[in-house]
Amino acid sequence: MAYSEKVMDHFANPRNVGEIPDADGVGEVGNPKCGDIMRMYIKVNGDVISDVKFKTFGCGAAIATSSMATELIKGKKIEDALKLTNKAVMEALDGLPPVKVHCSVLAEQAIKAAVSDYYKRKGIDPLPIVGEIPGCESCACEV
């Protein structure tokens, strides 16, 4: 198992780390038991994600995928952000070791969770827009 240079760069110098105290949506996925938690904060301006920040407890890949995912959706329309797949995150990072694929899934889900929260706060049912966000059961690990 070895990380790409891109992964190491995003791990060593993660972009968009932190909190947004007055966030419009906050999503948290993962489980401390499996050793990964991502929390994402978004600020929405119209239909655009004007700012995004994250806090992650997890391995190098978890931190790097969080960082890359925030980069990829920052300034994007919500509908485009929702199209971001874990595959796109992985590709942007020049790949991940097989055991670490789930981290990129987590990043994808964290964004969706934050957007869901945003809609909920606005009184809109997120389900038809964002879809189901699978829990930890989607990964192989036994919690």
Place this chain on the structure above:
Amino acid sequence: MAYSEKVMDHFANPRNVGEIPDADGVGEVGNPKCGDIMRMYIKVNGDVISDVKFKTFGCGAAIATSSMATELIKGKKIEDALKLTNKAVMEALDGLPPVKVHCSVLAEQAIKAAVSDYYKRKGIDPLPIVGEIPGCESCACEV
């Protein structure tokens, strides 16, 4: 498994190799199937073994023990020659590897067989003097 210098010396320069055409006694022990045959020729003068020669088909230890055994009995009285044990042959050779102990047994037996033959030719029953000479069944090898 390694041979002592003495063994290698007696293997490389065996003493008393050959035949005695007019031998007074000839004994052969061993079995081609197990890879060792010793044939010993003795010349007897009074009660003394005045000459001895051997021919051996066998491993390095078989040749060396044949050589050493002939050295040890040459010029000895028959009764002393019969007292020669395989242990004495081994000791004179500074030891043998465990799997090669049977070769020294063979040398002891070859002498006894030659002496038996000598008595038989003289019309004397060798059994009370020389004793039983065990055959190949005394060694571990399956023939």
Place this chain on the structure above:
Amino acid sequence: MGRFVYADNAATTPVSKAVLEAMEPFYTQYYGNPSSLYSVGRAAKKPLELAREKVAQCLGAKPNEIYFTSGGSEGDNWAIKGVAHEQSKKGKKHIITSKFEHHAVLHSCEALEREGFEVTYLDVHENGLVRPEELEAAIREDTALVTIMYANNEIGTIQPIPEIGAICKKHGVIFHTDAVQAVGHVHINVKEQNIDILSLSAHKFHGPKGIGAIYIRSGIRCPNLIDGGAQERGRRAGTENVASIVGMSVALEEACKNIDANAQRLSKMRDRLIDGLLKIERSRVNGDRVKRLPGNVNMCFEGIEGESLLLSLDLQGICVSSGSACTSGSLDPSHVLLAIGLPHEIAHGSLRITLSDQNTEEDIDYILEVLPPIIERLRSMSPLWEE
């Protein structure tokens, strides 16, 4: 990057110069097959038997009780599966081990469970120590084998081996110990400590990888794991890895010669490191602080995850581990830390620093300088950390 500090000596160690020099002639000069009768064969056979004597001496065993293996895993598999299969002929199909053995032991036990053996996994409690009285209570009529590691590879706790040996002897049960982490680091005497079978691996004491040995008390039946040629008195087939065997024996001799001096020096360094790191808030030491290997530091820092910690340290030139090397790549937290009762989220944040005689006080200074700010930074990024 300033300094380079290798402090993962429980994972593996560099081969020392003396060891490498001892090995080299066997590749190109005395390359003969030690079973061969001619000169270059004999030239390989003698050092092989000398190496066996050295290893035996370091363990208090007889040379003919030592068999060379390809490492600790092979030794553990051979001992456990071999004894179990042999004893099962007498209807004994129960094995006692502990919850935090190395996977070479645990997975061997699991393989036997699939064959119908029953395994008792002893608790190791909060301090990471098996309790002899609990072991004794677990022994049954049909117990075939007790296998308890000498020292744990993650938290370094040293088990009460002489007590366990005495109990096994009293009950007539065969006792195997995986001493991979202990050999060369603590005093071992298989006779005095009533050990029947012991496995060791060279690369944990500056020997090469891929070579080890097993001590099997004479008279103990333990059928072969690897059948074939007549090497190792017919009990372990395969052309002998003479170079590595000689290397191992030189490394072990060196380690045993300096065992007390090394232990004293390392445990001082270890304690200074632990005390220094304990100043970090919400940190803890894992495993008994006294009954532990001289070079072992194992700590947890709440709110952070181990891999990101070790990657951060690597970026600063420090090589350490989180969990054990052979399970990295796994997502599960260390079974060792769970066994001593840590909750999952804390077990994920563990760090193992293992020192060898090649480490210096300056290495400790450097770790103590570099580690706290890394933890602070990772905690600042962690959603689990709220000050």
Place this chain on the structure above:
Amino acid sequence: MGRFVYADNAATTPVSKAVLEAMEPFYTQYYGNPSSLYSVGRAAKKPLELAREKVAQCLGAKPNEIYFTSGGSEGDNWAIKGVAHEQSKKGKKHIITSKFEHHAVLHSCEALEREGFEVTYLDVHENGLVRPEELEAAIREDTALVTIMYANNEIGTIQPIPEIGAICKKHGVIFHTDAVQAVGHVHINVKEQNIDILSLSAHKFHGPKGIGAIYIRSGIRCPNLIDGGAQERGRRAGTENVASIVGMSVALEEACKNIDANAQRLSKMRDRLIDGLLKIERSRVNGDRVKRLPGNVNMCFEGIEGESLLLSLDLQGICVSSGSACTSGSLDPSHVLLAIGLPHEIAHGSLRITLSDQNTEEDIDYILEVLPPIIERLRSMSPLWEE
């Protein structure tokens, strides 16, 4: 003593300079555990995977079908015992092998017989070759495994592997071959030849001792022999012997690169040696003269015993063997020579000369000069020899 000629390359080979140089950095520089994430660990992991690719390429396999072992014996045990145990779950408890396999195969089969498996030992006839039609006839509904060596280690005969592979494929039986003597010496392609499992050992082609590899076709179930850590994708536990693995891959690459040139040169030397020695009266070649390894000479000389022959040659600086290295110390004549129908007394008088690319025409001259008088001398001392 004039010359020194090492001509027992089937027993083992010297490690080449290039191989040793490739190994050294992994002892003192890239010594990290390849499972470790930090720099010195990664520095060991990459060459490990590169070595796997090289080995795979030489066999026509995929890298993820290669697992590193401690040598040929381990590979044979793993393949045979593993497949047998797996297949027995489906009630298949019959194994087909030949009468003259290496002991690593034969003794593995015998261990299985003691567990209740049934083994058919195919005849190898006077020329030392298994007959495909006899193999096919031996296959039954409950055949779990066919294991036939690629080339014999004593008499060097090369078995009809592609034919055997095709038959096994047709009948859906798993086919293992012990290719320890063949790899690096003859062209092997596991896919084209329908080989499911193949074991090899590095020290037969100028690699180090104590390291080998096994190819297991993806999809073939072969449970672990050595359980434990997650190395080798969970199928062979133990910290990887990186130095030796890299050494093996370099040696194999070298051997395969020169395979045709070496084969051509060696078989010419071999034939000259055989023809020269056949001039000795009552001598014979053992095994097919055409379907044999390029460097293998195996002959019997009536009236003399093998060990005294090889000791005499050793005194003249020539290293050769009688029987195989791993059975020396045994008093029984070679099971291989008995299998091709030689009577015991002749089988005792065998001589194996095995050449490698490091041998020269001068070596052949020297053997041809030295050997005949030795035979004459031994015969003159032999009670079995009457002219």
